[in-house]
Amino acid sequence: MDIEEADKEKTGTENNLDFFFKPESIALIGASPNPEKLSHTILKSLREMNFKGKIYPVNPGYEEIEGLKCYSAPGEINNRIDIAIFAIPARAVLDTLKEPAGNIKGAVIVSSGFREMGPGGMKMEDELRDLLKEKGIRAMGPNCLGIYDTVSNVDTFFIEREKIERPVRDGVSVLTQSGSFAAMIMDELANEGAGVARVVSYGNKVDVNESDCLEFLAEDEATKAVALYIESVSDGRKFLKAASGCVKKKPVVALKVGKREPGARAASSHTGAISGMYEAYEAAFRKTGIIEVASYEELKDACKVLNRYSPVNGKRVLIITDGGGIGISIADACEEAGLRVPELSEAAVRKLKEKLPAFASVRNPVDLTGSVRDEHYVAALQETPYEEYDLAIVSLLWGPPLLTEGVAEKIKNFADSCGKPVIISSPGGKFSRELASAFTKTGMPVFFSPESAVRAAAVLCGGNGRQK
Amino acid sequence: MDIEEADKEKTGTENNLDFFFKPESIALIGASPNPEKLSHTILKSLREMNFKGKIYPVNPGYEEIEGLKCYSAPGEINNRIDIAIFAIPARAVLDTLKEPAGNIKGAVIVSSGFREMGPGGMKMEDELRDLLKEKGIRAMGPNCLGIYDTVSNVDTFFIEREKIERPVRDGVSVLTQSGSFAAMIMDELANEGAGVARVVSYGNKVDVNESDCLEFLAEDEATKAVALYIESVSDGRKFLKAASGCVKKKPVVALKVGKREPGARAASSHTGAISGMYEAYEAAFRKTGIIEVASYEELKDACKVLNRYSPVNGKRVLIITDGGGIGISIADACEEAGLRVPELSEAAVRKLKEKLPAFASVRNPVDLTGSVRDEHYVAALQETPYEEYDLAIVSLLWGPPLLTEGVAEKIKNFADSCGKPVIISSPGGKFSRELASAFTKTGMPVFFSPESAVRAAAVLCGGNGRQK
Numbered sequence: 001m002d003i004e005e006a007d008k009e010k011t012g013t014e015n016n017l018d019f020f021f022k023p024e025s026i027a028l029i030g031a032s033p034n035p036e037k038l039s040h041t042i043l044k045s046l047r048e049m050n051f052k053g054k055i056y057p058v059n060p061g062y063e064e065i066e067g068l069k070c071y072s073a074p075g076e077i078n079n080r081i082d083i084a085i086f087a088i089p090a091r092a093v094l095d096t097l098k099e100p101a102g103n104i105k106g107a108v109i110v111s112s113g114f115r116e117m118g119p120g121g122m123k124m125e126d127e128l129r130d131l132l133k134e135k136g137i138r139a140m141g142p143n144c145l146g147i148y149d150t151v152s153n154v155d156t157f158f159i160e161r162e163k164i165e166r167p168v169r170d171g172v173s174v175l176t177q178s179g180s181f182a183a184m185i186m187d188e189l190a191n192e193g194a195g196v197a198r199v200v201s202y203g204n205k206v207d208v209n210e211s212d213c214l215e216f217l218a219e220d221e222a223t224k225a226v227a228l229y230i231e232s233v234s235d236g237r238k239f240l241k242a243a244s245g246c247v248k249k250k251p252v253v254a255l256k257v258g259k260r261e262p263g264a265r266a267a268s269s270h271t272g273a274i275s276g277m278y279e280a281y282e283a284a285f286r287k288t289g290i291i292e293v294a295s296y297e298e299l300k301d302a303c304k305v306l307n308r309y310s311p312v313n314g315k316r317v318l319i320i321t322d323g324g325g326i327g328i329s330i331a332d333a334c335e336e337a338g339l340r341v342p343e344l345s346e347a348a349v350r351k352l353k354e355k356l357p358a359f360a361s362v363r364n365p366v367d368l369t370g371s372v373r374d375e376h377y378v379a380a381l382q383e384t385p386y387e388e389y390d391l392a393i394v395s396l397l398w399g400p401p402l403l404t405e406g407v408a409e410k411i412k413n414f415a416d417s418c419g420k421p422v423i424i425s426s427p428g429g430k431f432s433r434e435l436a437s438a439f440t441k442t443g444m445p446v447f448f449s450p451e452s453a454v455r456a457a458a459v460l461c462g463g464n465g466r467q468k
Numbered sequence: 469m470d471i472e473e474a475d476k477e478k479t480g481t482e483n484n485l486d487f488f489f490k491p492e493s494i495a496l497i498g499a500s501p502n503p504e505k506l507s508h509t510i511l512k513s514l515r516e517m518n519f520k521g522k523i524y525p526v527n528p529g530y531e532e533i534e535g536l537k538c539y540s541a542p543g544e545i546n547n548r549i550d551i552a553i554f555a556i557p558a559r560a561v562l563d564t565l566k567e568p569a570g571n572i573k574g575a576v577i578v579s580s581g582f583r584e585m586g587p588g589g590m591k592m593e594d595e596l597r598d599l600l601k602e603k604g605i606r607a608m609g610p611n612c613l614g615i616y617d618t619v620s621n622v623d624t625f626f627i628e629r630e631k632i633e634r635p636v637r638d639g640v641s642v643l644t645q646s647g648s649f650a651a652m653i654m655d656e657l658a659n660e661g662a663g664v665a666r667v668v669s670y671g672n673k674v675d676v677n678e679s680d681c682l683e684f685l686a687e688d689e690a691t692k693a694v695a696l697y698i699e700s701v702s703d704g705r706k707f708l709k710a711a712s713g714c715v716k717k718k719p720v721v722a723l724k725v726g727k728r729e730p731g732a733r734a735a736s737s738h739t740g741a742i743s744g745m746y747e748a749y750e751a752a753f754r755k756t757g758i759i760e761v762a763s764y765e766e767l768k769d770a771c772k773v774l775n776r777y778s779p780v781n782g783k784r785v786l787i788i789t790d791g792g793g794i795g796i797s798i799a800d801a802c803e804e805a806g807l808r809v810p811e812l813s814e815a816a817v818r819k820l821k822e823k824l825p826a827f828a829s830v831r832n833p834v835d836l837t838g839s840v841r842d843e844h845y846v847a848a849l850q851e852t853p854y855e856e857y858d859l860a861i862v863s864l865l866w867g868p869p870l871l872t873e874g875v876a877e878k879i880k881n882f883a884d885s886c887g888k889p890v891i892i893s894s895p896g897g898k899f900s901r902e903l904a905s906a907f908t909k910t911g912m913p914v915f916f917s918p919e920s921a922v923r924a925a926a927v928l929c930g931g932n933g934r935q936k
């Protein structure tokens with residue numbers, strides 16, 4: 001077998017990133033008993049996640065850390081290391097990789113101090129790339145948070161759970177260059193009762209990039225949909241192929257940031273990338289079938305809605321509410337987003353009038369008013385002929401005295417049986433949030449403003465139809 | 469004095485709506501000891517507000533309610549009634565007004581069952597209008613929540629405080645047809661630590677409308693800015709005059725809902741109004757100098773920012789953050805909203821580099837990174853020459869270990885002295901919200917997503933510059 005063939009074989013193995021997402025062993029390089037060290041937070045997280053595999057702390061200064069045997073170097077571990085988390089200074093990362101490390105399959109290098117620091121750092125990053133290649137190690141980072149994975153129970157994010165909440169397990173996986181973005185969206189999703197499958201923050205992308213991850217996620221059964229936060233794409237051709245492949249299997253949404261000067265300028269300094277022309281990204285999204293979102297808020301809404309629903313074929317929205325003003329705002333926002341709020345058929349109106357009390361306004365939006373009871377919401381959903389809409393937005397104000405938390409279970413049962421997405425909107429403060437949690441408990445995401453519910457609907461309808 | 473002259477004189481008095489906003493006496497028609505009655509909630513609210521004037525319960529069935537003498541009819545009260553709150557069925561409102569009621573100056577008719585109910589209700593509303601005219605009573609409603617007023621301590625909103633929180637006192641007054649909208653925005657503002665001056669929900673507008681209120685608020689010292697939620701305007705000419713007059717004194721922002729079919733269709737049923745062509749409203753806003761906002765979220769952001777800041781002359785935004793990704797998202801959103809994120813001058817960059825640590829990225833957006841300390845935020849603000857920007861957006865992620873709540877007081881002191889708006893953005897979940905409350909405690913509003921901070925900035929810069 002000559003070198004080329006060996007290389008090919010190796011590449012073949014390397015392209016399978018399973019070890020990052022199904023690891024059996026993790027080495028924590030830079031492990032420390034000092035609670036102020038990032039590595040300490042990571043060790044704590046892995047234990048709180050109840051990671052089932054082996055954990056090997058690595059630090060020449062200790063024999064043992066937190067009850068685990070500590071190794072002086074990765075080469076001393078007599079086992080394959082699926083993920084070696086590097087939580088040491090940039091220079092020390094290079095030094096470690098110059099020593100024996102052939103048992104490492106994947107590296108998550110959270111350390112900063114590379115390309116994002118200018119010419120000196122860029123040289124170090126080049127050196128890092130060469131070392132990784134030489135050792136046959138696939139790597140995420142540097143300058144990243146790494147992996148938060150509710151499927152494999154891995155968490156390399158070095159920010160404490162008291163500061164950044166971790167979302168529960170659900171179906172959306174998130175890919176991002178920006179660590180601060182990863183932390184922010186995880187924290188907010190958790191806070192809103194929403195979950196994720198896997199989150200990957202790959203930072204400077206010395207090796208693993210969005211395309212590699214897309215290839216993995218395309219085949220990943222735990223991932224129902226993918227959300228992408230893109231500052232720049234490393235290899236356009238590879239991205240088009242990976243994205244097309246993934247879109248064939250599951251919905252992919254993307255937010256491109258650094259769209260124009262000066263956002264683009266800042267992005268280039270941030271992870272050392274060049275953002276490139278926005279128009280090229282737009283075209284790539286269209287070509288591959290990626291659903292583009294326009295803002296951070298929209299990406300978060302997309303994650304929430306895609307955890308539960310799949311995109312629909314059509315743009316007709318049925319709106320049901322107990323607050324006339326909100327119904328109108330939602331209808332306006334729908335039209336603005338290129339969705340349709342069609343008139344109900346005469347037959348539907350007749351049927352609804354029969355089943356709903358006289359105080360209800362029977363049209364689209366249906367207004368059940370402040371006299372609403374739980375069962376009126378269900379009646380309005382049940383009696384509107386399914387063929388007249390593609391998805392429903394149900395917006396509840398909790399002021400009406402006869403409306404109770406019990407409405408959540410009832411609407412959930414309807415949503416399960418009808419096969420159409422039912423998007424819940426519940427604006428308001430403390431009291432409303434508390435009642436709305438009855439929905440998140442049943443697995444239905446809740447959107448807290450009229451506009452956010454519409455953003456979610458627009459994602460299911462294939463993206464915002466506004467002219468750009 | 470002939471009839472015409474008498475009418476004129478009466479109109480003169482009637483046009484002064486002070487009694488609604490500076491009442492010395494309130495009659496609660498339909499008062500009841502039954503805690504399930506709306507009137508009971510209103511009485512409780514008035515007492516929790518610590519309303520200083522007289523309160524007269526009116527109900528022929530009782531001698532006394534909650535320790536107050538109860539009257540069988542308004543005509544029996546030997547005093548002028550500044551506000552008579554009607555919390556009785558529609559038919560009973562008419563009956564009451566047929567009896568002696570000459571001592572009533574203003575009525576707040578929260579009762580529904582009028583024009584919004586169709587032809588029968590419309591007839592009753594016509595009758596109501598005639599009766600009010602005959603008795604010389606000015607009226608808000610029917611089908612409304614009425615007045616929530618932190619200046620006069622009046623609260624006619626019949627939804628319990630446990631369900632809808634009441635905001636503290638601040639400078640923005642809100643005018644709205646929709647009661648559900650009024651309740652929702654009050655609840656959310658309170659929940660986000662923001663306040664209001666006066667909120668008026670006038671429902672069907674049988675008499676008092678947006679123009680009357682604008683005339684009052686223009687001269688009202690407690691009102692620093694006005695937020696309008698408009699389904700329809702009653703009298704276009706009057707509105708133009710009142711709005712122009714108000715805009716000369718203080719900023720006015722407006723959200724027009726029911727812009728197009730079908731939102732317009734729903735609006736027409738909701739408070740019985742005809743929404744009219746959106747384009748006419750747009751033109752009216754432009755002509756009068758009203759700042760138009762495009763969504764509910766934007767109106768809420770406007771309220772929060774106008775509580776503290778006045779509009780600026782210019783569109784240049786300085787962005788300072790500790791999370792690179794967020795900085796880029798904010799810059800993108802600024803450009804999208806027609807704002808500018810100019811490059812810093814060479815002199816500014818030099819100065820900032822001197823004062824900020826090496827890890828900071830010195831450009832616009834300034835990225836202080838995860839190594840940030842409180843004083844770096846202040847240094848970045850202080851050292852950027854004031855003449856290079858019109859307002860600043862400071863976006864804090866609270867992950868960085870050396871960042872503390874103390875940063876709020878420091879930034880607040882800078883904002884007080886520099887004379888430029890400093891808009892605080894703090895995305896994230898529980899931990900971030902808690903730390904961000906250090907800002908609301910100093911009176912600085914906090915915006916919870918990159919986009920909401922930019923919406924607030926756009927309002928101060930005279931409205932969103934996107935092409936519509």
